Amino acid sequence: MKLDTKFMLETFIDVLGGVPVTLKITIVTLLVSVPAGFMMALSRAGNGRIGRRIIIAYVSLIRGTPVVLQILFLYSLLPTLLNYLIKEILGLEYNIFRLDPILYAYSVFILNTTAVLSEVFRSALSTVNQGQMEAALSIGMTKTQAYIRIIVPQALVAALPNICNTTVSLLKSTSLAFMMTVRDITAIAKIDASFGYNYLEAYLVIFFAYILLCSLVQGVFYLTEHSVSSYRREKAIRKAPVMQNG
Amino acid sequence: MRPFHPYYIIEVLPVLIPYLLVTAGIVIGTVFFGSLLGILLAAGRIRRGRVGRVIANIYIYVIRCVPSIVLLFLVYYGLPEFLNVFGVDINNAGKGFFVITTFSILFAAAMAEVFRSAYEAVDKGQREAAVSIGLTEFQAFRRIVLPQCVRVAIPNFTNALINLMKEGSLAYTIGLIDIMGKGQLIIGQNQGSYSLEVYLALFILYWVLTVVIEKGAGLLETRLQYCRRTIA
Numbered sequence: 001m002k003l004d005t006k007f008m009l010e011t012f013i014d015v016l017g018g019v020p021v022t023l024k025i026t027i028v029t030l031l032v033s034v035p036a037g038f039m040m041a042l043s044r045a046g047n048g049r050i051g052r053r054i055i056i057a058y059v060s061l062i063r064g065t066p067v068v069l070q071i072l073f074l075y076s077l078l079p080t081l082l083n084y085l086i087k088e089i090l091g092l093e094y095n096i097f098r099l100d101p102i103l104y105a106y107s108v109f110i111l112n113t114t115a116v117l118s119e120v121f122r123s124a125l126s127t128v129n130q131g132q133m134e135a136a137l138s139i140g141m142t143k144t145q146a147y148i149r150i151i152v153p154q155a156l157v158a159a160l161p162n163i164c165n166t167t168v169s170l171l172k173s174t175s176l177a178f179m180m181t182v183r184d185i186t187a188i189a190k191i192d193a194s195f196g197y198n199y200l201e202a203y204l205v206i207f208f209a210y211i212l213l214c215s216l217v218q219g220v221f222y223l224t225e226h227s228v229s230s231y232r233r234e235k236a237i238r239k240a241p242v243m244q245n246g
Numbered sequence: 247m248r249p250f251h252p253y254y255i256i257e258v259l260p261v262l263i264p265y266l267l268v269t270a271g272i273v274i275g276t277v278f279f280g281s282l283l284g285i286l287l288a289a290g291r292i293r294r295g296r297v298g299r300v301i302a303n304i305y306i307y308v309i310r311c312v313p314s315i316v317l318l319f320l321v322y323y324g325l326p327e328f329l330n331v332f333g334v335d336i337n338n339a340g341k342g343f344f345v346i347t348t349f350s351i352l353f354a355a356a357m358a359e360v361f362r363s364a365y366e367a368v369d370k371g372q373r374e375a376a377v378s379i380g381l382t383e384f385q386a387f388r389r390i391v392l393p394q395c396v397r398v399a400i401p402n403f404t405n406a407l408i409n410l411m412k413e414g415s416l417a418y419t420i421g422l423i424d425i426m427g428k429g430q431l432i433i434g435q436n437q438g439s440y441s442l443e444v445y446l447a448l449f450i451l452y453w454v455l456t457v458v459i460e461k462g463a464g465l466l467e468t469r470l471q472y473c474r475r476t477i478a
Binding site: 060061063064065066067068069072073076077168172173175176186199200203204206207210211213214215 | 308310311312313314315316317319320323324327408412413414415416426441442445446448449452453455456457
């Protein structure tokens, strides 16, 4: 077995150029999906029955089907649908097929991650005691204030480990974006490999790139968790002497 | 706008359904081999030995970071060359072999965590009590600890299983003909038309599979919960 190390090094440098694209997809998706997923979790806990049914069906459908199928479906639906909408209904002269394919990547991953995160937030919200809400209301806060100042911060801390997991799996699924002709890490390495059939080396490079990226993401989440859960640690420290005495 | 024929979804479903057997075969093969490897990894993490724990931790960390499609192609291109060094020729092995190998590697990491958390969820006192009344170490594990582990493990195992089934759809990228592969073939035969209809049919199949697995696991869980009688 011989590995072309020179090729691997060159590809690795090429692949670094794709890192911003991969991170861009991940970050944009999270920026949209975190609030959207949170709203979804809240409205699922609310009273509206029809809305609740729709959300439950949506979450179940997205979580019950492979990402790759969602990508293939939306990538064959969206361009023609948008083209039809713009040309026939709006009557505009705009060539939709010149649109940056990263937009399709955003839409697929946003649809997917929102569903996953809504479940994450639902379980996180259920960890916050009902008494917290009652206490906040009893001292004269409005419901919105209570959510923003009391409930959400606690729920977010509880949700962080799961958000980290979701981000890692989102980052991994962005490797499928090459199916939508997005030039991310995977696409660049595959293009490099196609010249000399060095696929094994190319995939090894992608492998290492993803290990690095995932470690980065997990490191960031570790630090965030460490800083936002500081109030918990303070409590633990204050409790410690009592336990020693008792 | 391209024409959309809803009736084609119903037409294509019977063509796809026989290929569920391939999907099921991949899942069952992977669950078997992946669980075996997962048990080894979980044992590595639970036992006192330092080397075993380090190896298991590194394995789980690395696998957690790697997209399935990348590992699939690594195995597909790399394994024949790697085994060639030892004089083993698997260039003629079926696609299913590579798919099951890849997903076993992935599934093992998930299972290791499932097994470990299930094992740790059972109180140490259970084993101690069993041993104190004269059961051997093996009997205590087999009759007391294991049944409790199984019940704890079901929800996590179900999640891993559903994930495996969904990730398994990537197997078509190396040319395996499961339901996804057959769907792509049908689209290819139609020169790309009816793609939406075929994808919708696949959505239905995968969704039904997931719901069936979830419901089945839920039933199993409540059944096993029944054994957990309290004194009062």
